[in-house]
Amino acid sequence: MWRLITHQMLRQRPRWIGYLAAVVIVSLAYGAGRWAWPSLQAYPFFFYFPAVFLTAVLFNHGAGSRR
Numbered sequence: 001m002w003r004l005i006t007h008q009m010l011r012q013r014p015r016w017i018g019y020l021a022a023v024v025i026v027s028l029a030y031g032a033g034r035w036a037w038p039s040l041q042a043y044p045f046f047f048y049f050p051a052v053f054l055t056a057v058l059f060n061h062g063a064g065s066r067r
Helices: 002-010 015-035 048-058
Strands: none
């Protein structure tokens, strides 16, 4: 598992793919948050933290940082 994660982190992809994936992943997190809103009102960012972490791991922090 660790080998797969490090391989994904070191893999170079075009920048636009990272940005597009970040938008899609965070949009899915938003949709999941809206769907689960009645039961998760106390935790509004419950789905956003894993989405941002996943985007950073898969796309080498490029989609969330300025260069």
